Amino acid sequence: ILNVEQSPQSLHVQEGDSTNFTCSFPSSNFYALHWYRWETAKSPEALFVMTLNGDEKKKGRISATLNTKEGYSYLYIKGSQPEDSATYLCAFGRSDDKIIFGKGTRLHILP
């Protein structure tokens, strides 16, 4: 059984602070690692898709890194803003094209 683990499950961060969270995935049959942001009452929105070990991607204040050998990815948010409040989902893309999601990290930004 494939497990994609995300930690922490929930996080409260003061506005303006930076934060990061983790996604762990199996290192075998790796094809791609996805990050999504899911805001309440909306549908999940893609942030990044990473395929190569050592990949780093950035979108505004959000960035992500990838280590396929040890099976983990970090998502970083710099200078958190209220609009960053959401659930952040990590998904492991396997070589057989199946995409398996973790349970997410729920981020709350405190004003």
Add this chain to the structure above:
Amino acid sequence: KAGVTQTPRYLIKTRGQQVTLSCSPISGHRSVSWYQQTPGQGLQFLFEYFSETQRNKGNFPGRFSGRQFSNSRSEMNVSTLELGDSALYLCASRPGNNSPLHFGNGTRLTVT
């Protein structure tokens, strides 16, 4: 470009009934995946279709089935509904294997 469209948005059914959910992908996207989301469980993979063929299947009972048409639209069917099937069902499309998933707004199914 229109996004992924799912219909209906909400459904209420009783135990034992069957239900069909519909998903129209973004134009040009040939892959359509279905996920079930329940509280505490995250997004559980149901199946993926590509060019009218089921490419992958998750660990759900045979009561859950799907199909894809030549225009890439997909339907998901659940027969003999159980209370535990109450969930948000999300459909997502993508153009290629290294591409991100584009999600619809989901169908909220309630089984009473």
